[in-house]
Every structure is written in C-alpha cells, then in structure tokens.
Amino acid sequence: MTYEEMAPVVEAVDIGKRFGSTVALDRAGITVRAGETHALVGRNGAGKSTLVDILTGLQAPDTGRVSFGGRAAPPPGDRDAWRRQVACVYQKSTIIGALTVAENLFLNRHDRGAGGLIRWRALRRSARELLAAWSVDVDVDQPASALTVEQRQFVEIARALSFGARFIILDEPTAQLDGTGISRLFDRIRALRAQGVTFLFISHHLQEIYEICDVVTVFRDARHIVTAPVAELDRAALVAAMTGEDVSLAGDTYRPPPPADAAVRVVVRDLVTASGAGASFEARTGEVVGLAGGGSSGKFEVAEALVGLAKPAGGKVTVDGRTLRRGSVPDALAAGVGLVPQDRHRQGLVPLLSIAENVTMTVPGRIGRHGLISPARRDAIAHGFITDLAIKASGPHVPVSDLSGGNQQKVVMGRALAGDPKLLVLVTPTAGVDVRSKQTLLGVVDQVRGRGSVVLIVSDELDDLRICDRVLVMVQGRIVREMQAGWRDNDLVAAMEGVDLDHV
Known part of the structure; x- marks a missing residue:
C-alpha cells in the first residue's frame, strides 16, 4: 500500500477562516494518515493555532470541510463526540494542580453510586488501570501540582485516550523539557504509535521533526505550502518553505572573544542552591557564557539563585563589584540584572x-x-x-x-x-519560537555584548549555545567541563550526558 492509499485519520480541505479583517487561514488543509507522526510547522502567525482550533472543534471554519476517518466532523457543540475523535496537549498545561491525578483523569466523569455520591475507590482504581494500560508511571493519589512538566503531558495524553481518541495533537510538547525529558517523550510517542495512536506534532525545533516525524506539512501566511515525507525535505528546503526565502539556521557564529585583559564584571563564587547544586565562575566585559546540562544538572536552579528568584544556601554573586542580596529580585534589578525566565507564561508575562x-x-x-x-x-x-x-x-x-x-x-x-542590564540572563530564550523570532532574539545578544555587558545563556538547545564564547557544562549539580567556542555537537551533548568521548 502506498502512502497515498493509507486511510486518513483526519482530513481538512480548503479551510478558510477570518477574524475581522485578519485572514487566519486561506484555503489551507492537511491530511494525517493512520499510524504516522505528522509535523505541522510554520512561523508564528502562519495559521497553525487556528487550524488546531478547527481540528479540535473549538472554532468552525468559514469555508471548507473537516472529516475523521472519512466521516464528517461532529457538530461544533457536541464536545463528547469531538473528544472521541481528537485531543490536543497544549504547551500550556490544562491539568488542574489543586486536584489529584485521578480527579484530573476523570474530571466531570466521576464514577457515582447511589444518591449521586462519587465512588472514590472505584475512581482511583479506574485511574490506575488507565495509566497502566498506556504505561504511564504516576501515582494517581498525588496532587497534580507535584507532577513534572513531562508527567503532566503523559497524564493529558492518557486522559485523551480514555475518551476513545486515537489522534493526538502535541502543541510544542518539548518547549519546557530538557534533553532527557525529550528523549523519554519521543520513546513514549513511538510506543503509543505501536499501539495505534496517530500524532500531529507541532514544534519550532526543526531537529525534532527529523528525529520523530514521518511527514511534514508547512504553513506560511495562512496557506498550505507543502506536504512531504521528512526524508525527502532537507533542513534548508524546510526553512525556505517556512519563510519564503533562504534563511540560515545558525548564521555566522564566529565572533572574536573578549580580550584576555578585559575587566571581570560578574563573579559567581561558591554559589550553592537549595537543592545542593553549586557553581563558581567569572565573566568578563562583553563575554557570552553558556550554562548547559541535562535535567538533573542543576543549571536552572543556579540561574534562579543567581537572579534572586530563589534564595541560595550559600555563596555570593557580584555584578560590577556589588554583591547581590540573596533571594532578592528587586536587589538584582537595582544592580543591573536582566532576566528572560524559563517559563514566559508563569514567570515572564502578565x-x-x-x-x-x-x-x-x-x-x-x-x-x-x-x-x-x-x-x-x-x-x-x-x-x-x-x-x-x-x-x-x-x-x-x-x-x-x-x-x-x-x-x-x-x-x-x-x-x-x-x-540596560549589566548582566543579561537568558533561560531557554528560544523555546517555542519560530526561526525568524529565534534569529531576532539571539541577535539581541550581539547588541548587549557590544555594550560591554555580560550575557549568560542557560539552555540545552545547541543553537542557543553556539553564540557563546564558552560553555560551562553541569552534571549532577556541578560544573564538570568548560568548552570554548567551536565545539562539536557530539562533544557538547556527550559532556551534558556525563560522557567523555575522548576516553570511550
């Protein structure tokens, strides 16, 4: 059977959608076939989110049609029918932290006995059976607020599957995961595919498309541009389809390092976080320093302690000779510390x-x-x-x-x-943004360093780290290696995983 002959799980044809004078979709469409992981990519504003709203029944198209398994989509108001067809796991979790895992799994579907009372024992048993069926290892009795980002995603997927849906949309699922978490997520996607689940995978991280997806669809300016097997569309062609022009993913990453006699502007001395992670380093005028590591490396904890979001257990941070007050964001701001936090939804925006x-x-x-x-x-x-x-x-x-x-x-x-920060701390600064936005955000680094400020980039995204003069690698709460600009991808990834390739 050829690819074209495979049954479509979902098909959207000639979809048009306007919001006032804004054209959100212009005769766009997509076909996702059974058993595949299908990527949907495009710059911010390309129409991806509007298509997802239409595929999940949250919006009705002005023109065109949507079908599931060859049958017309349910009426817009029939939410139960939509849930049996499709579910979306959004970048911003819909899990309610104040409820237990079991309560989240069967929200508004509680097993009730005589008199309408909830049968809690039966509810918890059903939750355990559901998670076991899809190999999700989470305690159903714990509050959902205690779940990691990764666990919340798995719980949301299991909840979607419990309605009968076998088509899952993953909207930027890796935006808040580290390398280890991403690997586990991809393993779970592959396992679920083997159990008959089909995925639509939305991501701005193009390397992930090539790692986990079979087919890719590109939207640009509200229109469908191309659908092709991932193996037949190289990265340059994919970026060109997304932008309408040739755009370098990394650009010219060489920049002369700051002179050896440049003044030291930032000193982190014997900093110890509440979780026990520690760091000591200095940064000179105009220097860009990377802080990288896996999920348990402690890099995020160090960043939060450095900027005052968390109170460290010991050590000190000095910016231009001024020692910052531990755990004080106002003091850090007054000393000239600027921050782009890890989670823009919870920490970055009102x-x-x-x-x-x-x-x-x-x-x-x-x-x-x-x-x-x-x-x-x-x-x-x-x-x-x-x-x-x-x-x-x-x-x-x-x-x-x-x-x-x-x-x-x-x-x-x-x-x-x-x-006008003297120290600019960027924590996963390009998570969930498109190629053009990534270039703009990372381009800011050159402007800041040109003014003599120090930039600290805390990330495990290789494109973020390429612009650094050096990268400090953390493993299990300690800086174990310093890598100068020009490192090879394999060497940096191995160092982040605690592997020395020179001695393998």
Missing part, C-alpha cells in the same frame, strides 16, 4: 496587561516621577522595542495575550533589556 505595561514594569523610574507614570514616556519605550525586536502588534496598547508565542517572548526580552 497576560491581561499591554505590551507597554509588561515591558516597563521593572523600570518605573524611567517612565515617571513622584509615583506618577507618564503614559507617553511608557509608550515611547514600548514603541522602541516593538520596532527593534520586530514585535508584530498594532501598537503598545495591545494585550500580550493577543500575541503569538514568538512575539510574547520578544516582549519578555524587551522587559529584560529595558533597564
């Missing part, structure tokens, strides 16, 4: 506030005096960042909740830059 309010909230002294804010001054600062960072918005008063993921991340970057 969704209902405007771009201008988000960008300037850490620099009240720049937008007013005597406790009074100057809207004109605030908006002028925001306008500057909208232009410099190519934020797609009609103006500074747009709520950040209306922006795409890449543009939201640019707002977070703008806020980090608003105080």
